[in-house]
Each structure stands twice: as C-alpha cells, then as structure tokens.
Amino acid sequence: MSALPGPAAAATVVSFRRRVEAALADPTLKTAIERTTGNAERKRAQAVAAFPAFEAARERGRRIKDHVIAHLEHYLLEFERNAIASGAQVHWAASADEAARIVVELCRQARARRVTRVKSMLGEEIGLPHALDAAGLERVETDLAEHIVQLAGDRPSHIVWPSMHRTREQVSALFRRAHRAPHREETIEAMVDSARRELRDKFLGADVAISGANFLIADSGATCTVTNEGNAELCTSPPRVHIVTAGIEKLVPSLPHAFALLRLLVRSATGAELTQYTTFHRGPRRPGDRDGPQEFHIVLVDNGRTRMLADDPLRTMLRCIRCGACMNHCVVYRQLGGHAYGGTYPGPMGAVLTPVLDGLAHSRDLAHACTLNGKCEEVCPVQIPLPTLLRGWRERSWRDGLEPVTLRLGLGLHTFVAARPRLYRLGLALALPLMRGFARGGWIRRMPGLGAWTAHRDFPAPERRSFMARYAAGEGRRAPADEARR
Amino acid sequence: MSARAAILGRVRAASGPHRSDASVVHAEARALLADAASIRPALGAGSLVEAFIARLTSPRVAASAERIATVAGFPAAVGAYLQARGLPPRIALQPEAQLRALAWAGLELHDEVAPDEAVAVVCARWGIAETGSLVFHSGADSPVLAHFLPLHHIVLLRAADILPWLEDYAAATAGQPMPRNVNLVTGASGTTDIEGSLVLGAHGPRYLHVVIAGG
Numbered sequence: 001m002s003a004l005p006g007p008a009a010a011a012t013v014v015s016f017r018r019r020v021e022a023a024l025a026d027p028t029l030k031t032a033i034e035r036t037t038g039n040a041e042r043k044r045a046q047a048v049a050a051f052p053a054f055e056a057a058r059e060r061g062r063r064i065k066d067h068v069i070a071h072l073e074h075y076l077l078e079f080e081r082n083a084i085a086s087g088a089q090v091h092w093a094a095s096a097d098e099a100a101r102i103v104v105e106l107c108r109q110a111r112a113r114r115v116t117r118v119k120s121m122l123g124e125e126i127g128l129p130h131a132l133d134a135a136g137l138e139r140v141e142t143d144l145a146e147h148i149v150q151l152a153g154d155r156p157s158h159i160v161w162p163s164m165h166r167t168r169e170q171v172s173a174l175f176r177r178a179h180r181a182p183h184r185e186e187t188i189e190a191m192v193d194s195a196r197r198e199l200r201d202k203f204l205g206a207d208v209a210i211s212g213a214n215f216l217i218a219d220s221g222a223t224c225t226v227t228n229e230g231n232a233e234l235c236t237s238p239p240r241v242h243i244v245t246a247g248i249e250k251l252v253p254s255l256p257h258a259f260a261l262l263r264l265l266v267r268s269a270t271g272a273e274l275t276q277y278t279t280f281h282r283g284p285r286r287p288g289d290r291d292g293p294q295e296f297h298i299v300l301v302d303n304g305r306t307r308m309l310a311d312d313p314l315r316t317m318l319r320c321i322r323c324g325a326c327m328n329h330c331v332v333y334r335q336l337g338g339h340a341y342g343g344t345y346p347g348p349m350g351a352v353l354t355p356v357l358d359g360l361a362h363s364r365d366l367a368h369a370c371t372l373n374g375k376c377e378e379v380c381p382v383q384i385p386l387p388t389l390l391r392g393w394r395e396r397s398w399r400d401g402l403e404p405v406t407l408r409l410g411l412g413l414h415t416f417v418a419a420r421p422r423l424y425r426l427g428l429a430l431a432l433p434l435m436r437g438f439a440r441g442g443w444i445r446r447m448p449g450l451g452a453w454t455a456h457r458d459f460p461a462p463e464r465r466s467f468m469a470r471y472a473a474g475e476g477r478r479a480p481a482d483e484a485r486r
Numbered sequence: 487m488s489a490r491a492a493i494l495g496r497v498r499a500a501s502g503p504h505r506s507d508a509s510v511v512h513a514e515a516r517a518l519l520a521d522a523a524s525i526r527p528a529l530g531a532g533s534l535v536e537a538f539i540a541r542l543t544s545p546r547v548a549a550s551a552e553r554i555a556t557v558a559g560f561p562a563a564v565g566a567y568l569q570a571r572g573l574p575p576r577i578a579l580q581p582e583a584q585l586r587a588l589a590w591a592g593l594e595l596h597d598e599v600a601p602d603e604a605v606a607v608v609c610a611r612w613g614i615a616e617t618g619s620l621v622f623h624s625g626a627d628s629p630v631l632a633h634f635l636p637l638h639h640i641v642l643l644r645a646a647d648i649l650p651w652l653e654d655y656a657a658a659t660a661g662q663p664m665p666r667n668v669n670l671v672t673g674a675s676g677t678t679d680i681e682g683s684l685v686l687g688a689h690g691p692r693y694l695h696v697v698i699a700g701g
Contacts, residue, residue, distance in 0.1 A: 032681070035681055036682045039678075039682045040682075050527070052528075053525050053526060053527065056524050057525040057526070060525045063518055067514055067515060071501075071514075072501065073494060073497045073498055074506070076494065076497065092488070092490035093489055094489040094492050094493055098489060142689070144680070144688055148679070161679060166680075168681050171680050188681065188685055191680060192685040193687070195688075195689075200602070200689075201601065203689075204601055222664060222668075228675070228676050228677060228678075229676070229677050229689045230634045230675040230689045231690075233667075233669065234631070234634050234635070234690070237629075237631050237667075253512075253515035254515065254656070255655075255656040256519050256522075256652075259653055259656065260519070260525060262652070263525075263526065263527070263652075270678070271546075272546050272672075273541070273618075273672075274619055274672045276671065276674070276675060277670070277672075277690070278619075278670040279667060279668065279669050280664070280667065280668040281666070282665070282666055284666070285666065286625070286665075286666050287626075289625065289626060289666060290581075290628075291629045291630050291631050292624060292630065292666050292667065306497055307496075309497060309500040309501070310496070310499065315500075
C-alpha cells in the first residue's frame with residue numbers, strides 16, 4: 001500500500017534541498033498548512049488565556065517528566081510489574097526493527113488477517129505500516145487522517161493532523177475512488193460520513209488492534225490513549241488481541257500525574273480542555289465483560305531513547321509529550337509542511353529527534369533549517385530547550401566533519417582572514433567597490449558568488465568604505481559639544 | 487542478552503551510579519502533586535452541577551444537557567428526546583440493574599448494541615465539572631462499545647456524582663481495583679482532520695445528551 005520507502009530511506013533518497021523545493025513549489029500546500037496551523041495557534045492561545053495557572057502547570061509538567069526521566073529504571077520495573085499483574089503481556093524492543101518484528105509475530109500467532117490501527121507516531125517511527133503490509137496483513141488505518149494518508153499512499157505530515165497537506169477536493173476524490181458507498185454531496189460532513197460507513201464493519205471484523213499510548217501509568221500498569229474520533233475504542237474493544245506499542249519515555253508515576261500532563265497536552269495540541277475520549281486500558285477482558293480483547297500486549301520500545309538519556313542536554317527531549325505546538329508555531333514548518341523534513345517527526349521536535357533515529361549524516365540539514373527565533377521553546381508545554389538542542393546538532397555536525405567541503409573551506413578562509421586585521425581590511429577595501437559595481441539603486445540583484453542569496457532576494461549594496469576606514473579617517477567622531485550635552 | 491536486559495542496562499548506565507530508594511522516589515512523586523489548586527483551572531461560577539453543565543454545553547464540548555428531579559424521571563426524558571427528534575421508540579439500554587429497574591413503558595429495549603445503533607442509553611459513574619467529562623467503567627453490566635457505536639449517546643448522571651476536578655476522580659477510586667477500561671467522554675465524537683473544520687460524528691456518536699438527576 002505504502003508508496004514511499006521507510007523514514008530512514010526517505011531521508012537519504014532525496015536531498016533536503018530537493019524536498020524543500022518540492023514543498024515550496026506545491027500550489028496548495030501553503031494554504032493547507034496555514035489553515036491547520038493558524039487554527040491551532042489561535043485555539044491554543046485562547047486555551048492558555050483561559051487557564052491563568054498555565055505557566056505554573058507547565059513548570060510542574062516539566063518537573064514530572066524530569067522526575068520520571070531521572071528514575072526511569074524504577075518506573076519501568078514498576079509499570080512492568082503492575083501490567084503483568086493486570087494480565088497484560090509485556091515485551092521489550094531495543095530497536096525499531098525489533099519492535100515491528102514483535103508486533104508482526106504477535107499478529108501471526110493470533111492468525112490475524114485484518115489488523116486495525118489507531119494513530120500512533122511510535123507506530124510510524126518503528127515502520128509498522130510497512131511491516132504489516134509486508135507480512136501480508138490487511139491493515140486498516142482508522143484515524144480519519146491516517147485513513148486519508150493510507151488511501152493516498154503517502155506519509156503523515158503532522159503529528160496531530162497527519163493529512164493536513166490534503167485539501168478537501170483531494171480527500172473527496174480519494175474517497176470516491178476507494179469507498180464502497182461514497183458521499184454524494186461535496187461537503188466535509190458528507191465525506192466524514194462516508195468514512196464512517198466505510199470503516200464501521202472493519203472495526204468489528206478485525207482480529208488484532210494496534211494502538212500507541214500517550215501515557216503509561218506506573219502504579220497501575222494501565223496505558224492511556226487520547227482521541228477525538230472514538231476510533232481508538234472502536235478498534236480496541238472488538239478484536240481478540242490488542243497490542244500497545246509505546247516509547248519508554250511515556251511513563252508517569254500515577255493517574256493524577258497523567259491528569260496534570262493531559263491538561264497541558266490537549267490545550268497545547270488542539271486548544272481543548274480535554275480530548276473527547278481519554279481512555280485507560282488495563283489488561284485483557286475480565287470474566288463477565290461484554291467486550292474487550294482476550295489478549296493484551298504492551299511493547300516497550302527504546303529505539304534511541306536510552307542514547308538520548310545518556311546525553312545531556314538531549315535527555316530533555318524525553319520530556320516531549322507529542323502535542324505538535326512547536327511545529328504549529330514554527331516559521332519554517334509553516335512554509336514547508338512536514339514532508340520536507342524527511343523523517344517520522346517534522347518541525348522543531350522532529351529536527352531534534354530525526355538525527356537520533358536516522359543518523360545525523362542523513363539529517364544534518366534539519367538543524368540548519370531553523371531561524372532560532374525561540375518560538376518553539378516558548379510554547380513547549382514541558383519547556384524543552386529546542387533551539388539549544390538544534391544548536392547542539394549543528395555543533396556536532398561540524399565536529400563530526402559532516403558539513404560540506406565548501407562550507408568548511410569557506411569558514412576556514414574566513415577564520416584565517418578575520419584573525420589578521422590588516423589582511424581583512426585590505427580585502428574589504430578591494431571588495432566594496434567591486435560589489436558596488438554590481439549594485440543598481442542601492443541593491444545587488446545578481447553577482448557571481450552571491451547566487452544562493454540573490455536567487456530569492458536582493459542584497460543591500462555596501463557603503464563606499466568600511467566602518468573601520470571611516471573611523472580611522474575621523475568621520476562621525478562625537479564633537480566635544482555632543483559630549484557636553486550628555 | 488534480551489532486549490529487556492539491554493534496555494535496563496543502558497538506562498542504568500545513563501542514570502549514573504546513584505540509586506534512590508523506592509520510598510524516596512514515591513515521596514518525590516507525591517510532592518509533585520502538592521498544591522494542586524495552583525496548577526489547575528478554576529471552575530465555572532455557581533454550584534458544581536451548574537459548573538458541570540456550563541462546561542458540557544460550551545461550544546468546545548457541544549453536548550446537550552437537561553435536569554430532572556429524580557432518577558425515576560429518566561425514561562420520560564429519554565422518550566421526549568426521541569420524540570423531539572423523530573426517532574423511533576427503540577433503544578439499546580445498558581444492562582445495568584438500576585437502569586433496568588426504571589419504568590420503561592412505551593420504549594422497546596434491547597441489550598446488544600448493534601453496529602448501526604441509533605440510540606444507546608447508559609449511566610455514567612461520575613461527572614467532572616472541570617472539563618464537562620463523563621466517566622465510564624467497563625464491566626459485566628457496562629460494555630465499552632455502548633459509548634461508541636450509537637449515533638445518539640444518552641447518559642444518565644446523578645448530580646451527587648459530579649466531582650470538581652480530574653484529580654477528584656483519582657481520589658474517589660484510590661485503593662479500588664481499576665477496571666479494564668476507564669473511558670472519560672467529553673462531548674460527541676469529532677474530527678478536524680479535513681481542512682481543520684470540526685465535524686461531529688466521526689466514528690463515534692454524533693450527539694451526546696446528558697440527563698442530570700437531582701441536585
């Protein structure tokens with residue numbers, strides 16, 4: 001079904017620059033992004049304004065996450081113990097491949113034909129859609145946006161609104177092609193209804209449901225999922241087997257800690273106070289239960305998280321609760337959308353995570369695609385210093401020799417000249433008249449060597465002489481009278 | 487080495503040599519919940535019931551609500567709801583003893599919630615005024631799908647079961663065994679996945695109607 005290679009491959013097949021060019025050339029993408037992120041930005045602002053304790057709650061949320069990160073071993077063992085006591089089966093996966101293998105093997109053991117999925121970014125991270133397809137299983141994505149992504153054969157472009165790059169006209173065409181009883185009216189309501197009709201019997205006829213988790217509750221062994229559509233519960237109640245895949249950073253000590261973080265997560269993601277459906281799962285079907293799975297599996301996934309844990313300050317990224325606020329407020333994301341980032345996670349949080357997951361050599365451009373305006377850190381509900389982490393990747397990329405030769409040579413040359421003031425001034429004295437020769441009306445529109453700049457905007461024409469030259473000539477020195485007036 | 491041992495080993499190595507006692511960790515975790523009033527939103531004005539209804543019927547939650555004097559009036563309220571919307575007098579009724587004991591004359595009842603069920607009538611364990619949420623526990627008399635399959639989700643809630651904040655639910659159930667599913671339901675099913683416009687009835691109910699008894 002999936003038309004594109006897995007996340008790691010996608011980052012290497014096409015260069016970042018090519019993906020950016022494709023995104024910028026897309027005639028409808030900018031409108032689609034602006035609709036969703038603009039909406040999200042407004043709604044978050046309203047929700048935060050209506051919650052005067054937000055800053056205090058945010059500080060507390062950060063401390064809760066930091067506490068769990070500092071005592072991760074304790075909480076992993078406590079969660080495992082309580083989950084097993086509830087009748088759940090707990091599996092551990094060190095890598096993405098291992099996690100996907102475990103899930104596929106569990107599906108095989110269940111002799112599953114049809115598998116329903118609840119949207120989970122971890123599922124995307126471990127390449128689950130591809131692994132399930134490759135195993136010959138009928139995979140049914142049930143989140144409306146993931147359903148659209150599956151029909152279109154593309155990849156999620158946002159962690160909360162995965163199909164935000166699609167316009168309603170495109171969705172309509174996809175549904176008409178794929179649905180058994182598609183909508184007749186060209187309204188969004190009718191399209192949503194079409195998906196409802198299409199997916200209803202798939203929910204009820206599935207053998208296995210696979211979901212993620214927003215939180216793992218250590219003191220009960222429960223997992224928590226939040227959704228707005230109700231697809232999670234329609235997925236996980238009918239089949240014989242329910243598999244939860246979750247990153248090991250999703251732990252919280254107890255239910256009230258989860259509530260404290262839910263207040264931040266939902267406001268930051270959609271601007272609501274709580275998602276329509278907040279569900280806690282604990283173990284398999286109990287005697288007498290009218291629905292629910294016979295088997296309940298939890299796959300705890302590392303996939304780079306312990307490497308982040310060992311790295312200060314990258315460890316702070318384990319606080320992330322996947323709300324998407326950083327991308328909704330990012331000037332770069334709002335120009336490009338999610339696909340240009342090339343990894344599972346886009347936007348600022350994606351630019352920090354992708355080098356961990358796919359390797360810095362494949363993703364070093366992401367840290368540079370950032371203006372360092374600090375907006376992401378400002379809106380992050382758990383105060384992750386995203387700009388600092390991105391600067392960290394820039395430095396590491398330089399240290400590891402991943403920056404291109406031209407840049408290394410250029411900077412080397414600059415360092416050589418800048419450390420020799422006479423040479424620097426001489427160079428400047430030669431360059432300024434040359435540059436002025438290319439200027440028309442105070443702006444340089446084109447000049448050899450400046451192409452990367454002037455392809456997108458003009459370069460201001462420099463002054464006739466440098467500041468140092470003018471200073472040396474006595475220009476602009478404050479007259480004694482000026483001093484006296486101060 | 488198993489993945490479990492490898493992961494725990496790496497966690498241990500990354501966390502450094504210092505290891506806190508479980509009691510110390512738990513005390514630290516409890517301290518992170520201190521002074522709850524300073525990190526949660528204020529409730530709406532008026533009584534707890536009024537605050538709950540204000541959240542429930544706010545544009546973000548968009549459910550409807552009505553109040554009745556006692557639980558005995560619930561079947562009549564359900565009948566009136568169906569009639570007002572031109573729905574046939576047939577409902578899937580949650581197999582819960584107290585609900586079953588009410589006088590349902592004039593309504594055709596069934597247990598099993600059908601895949602295309604029009605109306606399911608259930609009772610909630612608790613309401614939460616902070617968010618306008620309803621709390622359901624799964625169990626022998628409480629199938630989970632009753633809250634997700636129907637188009638109209640009609641819920642009985644006793645006013646005495648309305649709690650102020652989310653934490654109060656955790657406190658109310660502390661020490662009791664947790665059910666297989668706890669469902670916090672805050673409004674009808676909705677999606678903003680197509681061009682950001684909110685559409686109700688995505689996969690779950692399109693209409694949530696809460697009948698509050700007493701208070």
